[in-house]
Amino acid sequence: MRVADKTVERTLGLIALSSILVLVSITFFIFKEGAPFVYRIGLGNFFSTEWHPTAQRYGISYMIVGTAAVTAGALVFGVPLGIACAVVLGEMAGQTTRTLLKPAIEILAGIPSVVFGFIGISLVLPWIREHLGGPGASGLAGALILGVMILPTIIAISLDALRAVPRSYREASLAIGATEWQTIWRVVLPAARSGIVAAVILGIGRAVGETMAVVMVTGNAVQLPHSPLDPVRTLTANLALEMAYASGDHRAGLFATGIVLFVVIVGLNTIAALVRTRLARPARRRHRWRLTVAEQEPERIEPAVTP
Amino acid sequence: MSARLFTPVRAQLVARAVLWSMMSLALGILALVLWFVLRRGLAHIDWAFVSTAPLDSGRGGGIFPILVGTLEVTLLGVATAAPLGIGTAIYLAEYTKEGRLTRAIRFGSECLAGVPSIIIGLFGFVLFVTTLRLGWSILAGALTLALMTLPLVIRTSEEALKSVPTAYREVALSLGASKWQTMLGVVLPAALPGIFTGLILGLGRAIGETAALIFTAGSSLPHQLPRSLLDGTRTLSIHFYQLAREGISADHAYATAAVLVLAISFINLSSSFAMHRFMRRYG
Numbered sequence: 105m106r107v108a109d110k111t112v113e114r115t116l117g118l119i120a121l122s123s124i125l126v127l128v129s130i131t132f133f134i135f136k137e138g139a140p141f142v143y144r145i146g147l148g149n150f151f152s153t154e155w156h157p158t159a160q161r162y163g164i165s166y167m168i169v170g171t172a173a174v175t176a177g178a179l180v181f182g183v184p185l186g187i188a189c190a191v192v193l194g195e196m197a198g199q200t201t202r203t204l205l206k207p208a209i210e211i212l213a214g215i216p217s218v219v220f221g222f223i224g225i226s227l228v229l230p231w232i233r234e235h236l237g238g239p240g241a242s243g244l245a246g247a248l249i250l251g252v253m254i255l256p257t258i259i260a261i262s263l264d265a266l267r268a269v270p271r272s273y274r275e276a277s278l279a280i281g282a283t284e285w286q287t288i289w290r291v292v293l294p295a296a297r298s299g300i301v302a303a304v305i306l307g308i309g310r311a312v313g314e315t316m317a318v319v320m321v322t323g324n325a326v327q328l329p330h331s332p333l334d335p336v337r338t339l340t341a342n343l344a345l346e347m348a349y350a351s352g353d354h355r356a357g358l359f360a361t362g363i364v365l366f367v368v369i370v371g372l373n374t375i376a377a378l379v380r381t382r383l384a385r386p387a388r389r390r391h392r393w394r395l396t397v398a399e400q401e402p403e404r405i406e407p408a409v410t411p
Numbered sequence: 412m413s414a415r416l417f418t419p420v421r422a423q424l425v426a427r428a429v430l431w432s433m434m435s436l437a438l439g440i441l442a443l444v445l446w447f448v449l450r451r452g453l454a455h456i457d458w459a460f461v462s463t464a465p466l467d468s469g470r471g472g473g474i475f476p477i478l479v480g481t482l483e484v485t486l487l488g489v490a491t492a493a494p495l496g497i498g499t500a501i502y503l504a505e506y507t508k509e510g511r512l513t514r515a516i517r518f519g520s521e522c523l524a525g526v527p528s529i530i531i532g533l534f535g536f537v538l539f540v541t542t543l544r545l546g547w548s549i550l551a552g553a554l555t556l557a558l559m560t561l562p563l564v565i566r567t568s569e570e571a572l573k574s575v576p577t578a579y580r581e582v583a584l585s586l587g588a589s590k591w592q593t594m595l596g597v598v599l600p601a602a603l604p605g606i607f608t609g610l611i612l613g614l615g616r617a618i619g620e621t622a623a624l625i626f627t628a629g630s631s632l633p634h635q636l637p638r639s640l641l642d643g644t645r646t647l648s649i650h651f652y653q654l655a656r657e658g659i660s661a662d663h664a665y666a667t668a669a670v671l672v673l674a675i676s677f678i679n680l681s682s683s684f685a686m687h688r689f690m691r692r693y694g
Contacts, residue, residue, distance in 0.1 A: 112591045113506050119498030123565065124519035126558050130526065130534045137537060188433035196430065205438070207680055212441045214675040216619030216648050219668050222655040223447055252440055283419045285426040306525065313527025315622040320656060340529050340622075347533070347626055362533050366526070373525040377518055 134366055138359030150360060155326045157346070162357035164364065166326050170243070170336035173329055174322065175311040177247025178254055182311075183304055185251070186258030190303075193259070194266035195288050213256035221320030224249045229321060238333030241323030246336070249317050254307040261306055265299020266292060298379050305376040309369050315340040339365045445672070452669025455662050461670070468632055469650065470660045474667060476633040480644030483549050483637060484628055485617040488556030489564075489610050495557075496564025497606060503565075504572040505594060524562035531559055532623035540627055547643040552628025559623055560613035567609025567686070571602040574693050605689040608682045615678035619671065621648040647671050 142150050145162060152163030189209070193202055224245055233240035269292050277287040293300070323335025324345060337345075342361050350358050459473055466472035499516065507513050535555030545551040575598050583593040599606075629643030630653060637644050645653075648671060654664040 109590045113502075116498050116502040116506055119495055120502035120516050122495045122499060123523050123561055124516060126561065127519050127523055127526075129538070130530065133534055133537045133542075134530070185433055185437055188430045189437050192430050192434040196427065205434070207683075208438055208441055210679050210683055211445070211676045212437075214615055214619065214672075214679040215444060216621065216651075216671055216675065218619075218621050218648050218652045218655065219444070219448060219672060222651070222664065222668060223444055225655065227443075227447065255437060283423040285423040286419055289426075309525050313525075313529065315527065315529040316652060340527060343529050343533065344622060344625065347536075359533065362530055366530050369525055369527060369530070370522055373522045374518075377521060 131366070134359055134362050138356055138361075138363045141353065141356035142360045142363070153328070155342075157350070157354040157357065160353065162353070162360070164339065164342070164361055166328055167337050167339045167342050167361070168364070169328060170322070171312055171338040171340070173243050173332075173336060174246040174250060174318065174338055175308055177243060177332065178250035178311040179304070179308065181248060181251025182254040182258060182307060186255050186303070186307065187262055187300060189255065189259045190262035190266060190300075191288060191293075194263050195292060196284070209256055209259055212252075213260075217253065217314060217317040218320075220249050220253055221317035224317060224321035232333065236333060238331075239323060239335060241321060241335050242333045243322060243329050243336040244332035246318050246322040246338070247332070249321055250311045250314055253314060253317060254310045257310045258303045258307045261303035262296070262300050265296040265303065268299065269295045302376040302380045305372050305379065309372040309376070312372070313340060313365065313369055315344050319344050448665065448668045448672050451662070452665040452667075452672075455666035456669060460666055464635065465632060465650075468659060469654050469663055474647065474650065474670070476636050477645055477647055477650045480549065480628075480633055480637050481618060481646040481648075483640075484552045484624070484644060484646055485556060485614055487549065487553035487640070488617050489560055489613045491554060491557035492560045492564045492613060493610055496561050496609075497568045499565045500568035500572055500606075501594060501599075504569050505590075505598065520562045520565050523558070528559060528620055528623040531555060532626050534558075535623060536626040546641060547627065547629030547631075548641045549628060549637055549644050550640040552624050552644070552646070553640075555623050555627045556617045556620060559620060560617055563613045563616060564609055567612060568602075568606045571605025571609065571689065572598065574605060574690050575601045576693050601693075605686060608686045608689060611678060611682040612686070615675050615682065618646075618678070619648055619675050620646075621652055624649055 141162075149161075149163060151165050151168075152161070153165050154161040154163045155166065193205055193209075197205060228245050228248055229240035232238065232242060232245055236244070273291050273295055274287055277291045278284075282290070318338050319341045322338065322341065324337045324341050325335040326337050327334070329336045339361050343358055343365075346354070347358055461473060461478060462475050463473035464476050465474060499520070503513055503516060532555060535551060535558070539545045539551035539554050540547060543551075545554075579597050579601060580593055583597040584590070588596065624646055628646060628649070630645050630649050631643055632650070632653075633642075633644055647667060651664060651667040651671060654660055654667060
């Protein structure tokens, strides 16, 4: 039996739209549940500092501060470590070392966030309590745990970016007498910068959206943190903690929290996608004279027209 | 003066030392995590632990019904994501030229991959649990997980399809096969191992998921095996979360964590090894 090719193509086209459809319906449902509520209480109230659902107070600004603080802290630990690992894996390690190290990164990527949270509770919190003071459960604990959790994202995407830098760049640099480090610092990293920036942005997205580990280690107090040792509550923690028993306005307020989170994440993803495509172009144009014919991607050969 | 002190060769040495020690630090953290979980966890895993039901809200007994529930939710989730993901991948890799539409689809998929699991859980809660009235159930949890694994399935399937040499298609088409016959008879069978590996990778992702399942699969402790897809269940990671957070039983928490980490590591390592070998085959 011959199925009409056009029918198949249309069906596949519809299936292919599924991920966009999912994204659109997530947007629709979350806005439907939360947006009317924000409209009713007004943006001023929604971005105020008081979150007391029992007293009809739904201000989320301290949670935005909490998310921002924990994320920033995570970047301080995660970005240098992640990029360093990517450089070692991509530029310095030999083939054997690399095949031994890559599975380690995969194991790290697979460890569930609840396990990270548990390690936070049992190792990091007591350590902070004893050596730095404070209650232990704090923004710092969240930042440390998240810094480790964003490593696989940053390493994987930076590594892709490094791999996309043509071999001839390195060869040219080494040929004129530059050391390995000069080549990495002056040639490879600048050429890969758009991908690395995208890696950092996606790492931010991962940190902002992480929930379970953060709930377990940050203490979840709704307050303005004055030091890294103060407990904070993030936007995601707010959802995870209160969704189970919320109803009415409280539930709508939580969905509104979800809207903020969702908009931030989609924004970050959009920026990352733009950075990866847009920033890459001028760099390539500037270096066009270095590209040889062999390095340009061979054009995809389309199969002949169907008989 | 400072230029003398900081010669390129010295900078090279310093950079090497710093970068390698940062790499070692990351590896050390991983080793610490694994050692910490497995040291106490492995001691408590025995046959009784994986084959009996939990007693006294997790203080005693084992994890058998939870294990079964986890498998049902994750397998059903990946099985739901599979046709959508593979279909999308076929369309992207075989039926269209790169253009505005493919860019939109790819962006949608990347964006979906970035959406935090708690948001997906929130969406699953509104759509599946309340609007479609599935309640806290295996089905609602599985559908939510399907949305989470979809981007991964799309990406791995597309890579698998692209690794099949163009010559395969040309030969089939030159023999008079239609495009769909070529796909079904030649390209898909050749890409199947790669696609399957991608699905297993999705399974590994799904098993560790917690935030998306708390509001969709429920968290009540099952004492017997789930009987229908509309029964609620507690997955391994949610069970572990309850044990760890409520401080119910440290021994059982460690053992459950060890099961989780071992299962996921095994799945991830074996499937990425298989993927690597598959890609090599046509390289």
